[in-house]
Amino acid sequence: MLKNNILYDFVIFGATGDLATKKLLPTIYMLEKKKKLKKNKKIIAIARTNFNTIQYISKIYENFKKNIKNFKNDIIWNNFKKKIYYCSLDIQNIDNFIQLKNILKFKNQLIIYYFCVMPSLYVFICKGLKKFQFNYHNARIIIEKPIGTSYEDYKNIKNILLKSFKKDQIYRIDHYLGKNSILNILPLRFSNIFFFNNWCSQFIDHIQITISEKIGIENRWNYFDKIGQIKDMLQNHLLHILCLIAIEPPKSLNFLEIKKEKINILKNLQIITDLNSISIGQYTKNIISEKKIKSYLEENNLKKNSFTETFIALKVFINTPRWKNVPFYLRTGKRLSKKCTKIVIFYKNIYNFSHFSNINENFNNCLTIYLQPKSKIFMNFYFKNKENNFFNNLKKNQITFYNEKKIYNNNFLSDYEKLFLEIIHGKKDLFVTSKEIEFSWKWIDPIIQLYTQNYNILEYYPAGSWGPTSSEILLKKDQKQWNNETI
Numbered sequence: 355m356l357k358n359n360i361l362y363d364f365v366i367f368g369a370t371g372d373l374a375t376k377k378l379l380p381t382i383y384m385l386e387k388k389k390k391l392k393k394n395k396k397i398i399a400i401a402r403t404n405f406n407t408i409q410y411i412s413k414i415y416e417n418f419k420k421n422i423k424n425f426k427n428d429i430i431w432n433n434f435k436k437k438i439y440y441c442s443l444d445i446q447n448i449d450n451f452i453q454l455k456n457i458l459k460f461k462n463q464l465i466i467y468y469f470c471v472m473p474s475l476y477v478f479i480c481k482g483l484k485k486f487q488f489n490y491h492n493a494r495i496i497i498e499k500p501i502g503t504s505y506e507d508y509k510n511i512k513n514i515l516l517k518s519f520k521k522d523q524i525y526r527i528d529h530y531l532g533k534n535s536i537l538n539i540l541p542l543r544f545s546n547i548f549f550f551n552n553w554c555s556q557f558i559d560h561i562q563i564t565i566s567e568k569i570g571i572e573n574r575w576n577y578f579d580k581i582g583q584i585k586d587m588l589q590n591h592l593l594h595i596l597c598l599i600a601i602e603p604p605k606s607l608n609f610l611e612i613k614k615e616k617i618n619i620l621k622n623l624q625i626i627t628d629l630n631s632i633s634i635g636q637y638t639k640n641i642i643s644e645k646k647i648k649s650y651l652e653e654n655n656l657k658k659n660s661f662t663e664t665f666i667a668l669k670v671f672i673n674t675p676r677w678k679n680v681p682f683y684l685r686t687g688k689r690l691s692k693k694c695t696k697i698v699i700f701y702k703n704i705y706n707f708s709h710f711s712n713i714n715e716n717f718n719n720c721l722t723i724y725l726q727p728k729s730k731i732f733m734n735f736y737f738k739n740k741e742n743n744f745f746n747n748l749k750k751n752q753i754t755f756y757n758e759k760k761i762y763n764n765n766f767l768s769d770y771e772k773l774f775l776e777i778i779h780g781k782k783d784l785f786v787t788s789k790e791i792e793f794s795w796k797w798i799d800p801i802i803q804l805y806t807q808n809y810n811i812l813e814y815y816p817a818g819s820w821g822p823t824s825s826e827i828l829l830k831k832d833q834k835q836w837n838n839e840t841i
């Protein structure tokens with residue numbers, strides 16, 4: 355067990371990429387600024403681009419100016435930049451790892467290796483680190499989602515990881531598990547009898563979960579075109595949210611008990627075999643607020659064709675008594691109308707309310723759980739109109755249970771900041787287990803197979819919309835419609 359006062363180095367593979375430059379380096383910088391990271395010595399940044407350290411630092415500086423609120427060229431930045439070393443190296447040639455010999459000399463300190471590249475490169479990193487004995491007992495490795503591209507691929511990566519590192523050295527990260535609003539789902543469900551008592555098929559008609567992004571693929575063609583939205587967002591972030599909404603009450607608040615229940619949901623997800631249960635799309639160009647938005651295909655300078663999906667919506671059932679016949683509608687896409695992650699729970703209309711004149715058959719109380727960009731939980735209720743003595747012309751009101759204000763003080767930690775500190779302290783509660791990943795791939799594989807055998811279902815949608823028409827039809831067939839309200 356490492357002592358907390360030991361010095362540590364960060365090694366980032368994929369240091370010129372989107373995640374490293376927009377999220378990881380800002381995370382380390384912010385933790386230093388908040389005085390949470392006094393002990394780190396070096397940040398070793400690795401990628402193929404032929405930068406020297408000075409050039410790399412100036413790229414990061416420009417990035418910080420754009421992405422960090424109130425960023426200044428001050429003493430904190432000057433101390434931070436002194437820790438950065440850039441090393442140009444092609445991971446695929448494992449002999450190149452010899453270049454790290456002069457940099458990674460200290461065997462008695464914590465080393466954090468961050469795998470921030472596409473999953474096909476993970477095995478090269480493991481082999482390279484092992485070949486030159488950088489797989490010290492005190493190293494920790496952080497692996498980004500998606501780990502692998504299928505169940506088989508995951509098993510292969512897992513075997514190679516375990517040949518280089520022990521189980522307890524491996525941290526499988528999903529930054530959605532570090533988001534405050536997502537950590538709030540279980541307390542909402544299990545600490546409030548009002549919700550707890552109504553959380554089942556007897557009272558719930560259906561549930562919608564949306565993760566929509568306004569951005570496109572942000573110069574990430576090489577990564578994204580091989581991966582697609584199903585593996586980028588559905589296999590991991592969206593499934594975690596679904597599991598937290600659907601799990602049975604865990605025996606205790608021990609994270610292992612919670613994981614057990616999550617796996618039970620993954621095992622009971624009905625396998626998708628029917629094209630009528632899915633909608634797959636790719637964005638096309640558009641002009642939004644006088645700005646030209648490129649189509650997905652134009653993001654690629656080579657102008658080649660691609661069937662990679664940037665949108666998926668689907669309808670799924672969970673085969674447990676609690677969720678008998680309750681459809682879950684899931685969707686996630688890039689270049690949609692708004693950035694928003696939310697869950698909407700539609701309660702059943704058991705009593706016949708038709709005598710309330712202005713309430714149509716779509717009348718439902720629904721609970722909306724906004725996870726981001728703001729965290730807010732509210733319910734729609736219907737009340738009598740003040741001006742009217744009769745029960746017609748009812749008014750729709752919102753009762754808000756939770757409304758998180760944006761906090762920018764030193765105590766507030768972003769998702770990655772929280773997870774980084776957990777790694778440094780050797781805590782694994784907020785990380786993903788190997789079993790969760792295995793069962794998620796088992797459910798995802800048939801969806802990918804269904805799509806790759808039926809590329810003709812790919813439908814185009816204009817950037818800035820809510821996705822392809824088939825996504826609307828998916829719900830219309832069940833006399834339902836997507837809730838597209840945003841806050």
Ligand SMILES: NC(=O)C1=CN([C@@H]2O[C@H](COP(=O)(O)OP(=O)(O)OC[C@H]3O[C@@H](n4cnc5c(N)ncnc54)[C@H](OP(=O)(O)O)[C@@H]3O)[C@@H](O)[C@H]2O)C=CC1
Nearest residue numbers: 368369370371372373401402403444445470471498499577
């Ligand atoms: N972007 C995001 O917001 C998030 C991304 N992630 C995950 O992070 C991982 C990386 O994604 P992202 O940063 O977006 O992808 P990018 O395509 O932006 O970055 C990939 C990085 O890998 C490097 N790279 C590629 N091939 C090699 C090679 N052979 N040797 C050395 N370096 C190489 C690239 O640098 P170079 O070309 O210079 O070699 C680049 O630094 C993915 O697993 C993704 O799922 C997770 C959460 C959020």
Ligand SMILES: O=C1O[C@H](COP(=O)(O)O)[C@@H](O)[C@H](O)[C@H]1O
Nearest residue numbers: 499529567569586587591695726
């Ligand atoms: O993992 C990923 O997540 C981001 C979205 O993260 P968020 O915290 O901004 O919701 C997504 O853009 C990226 O494609 C994906 O790899």
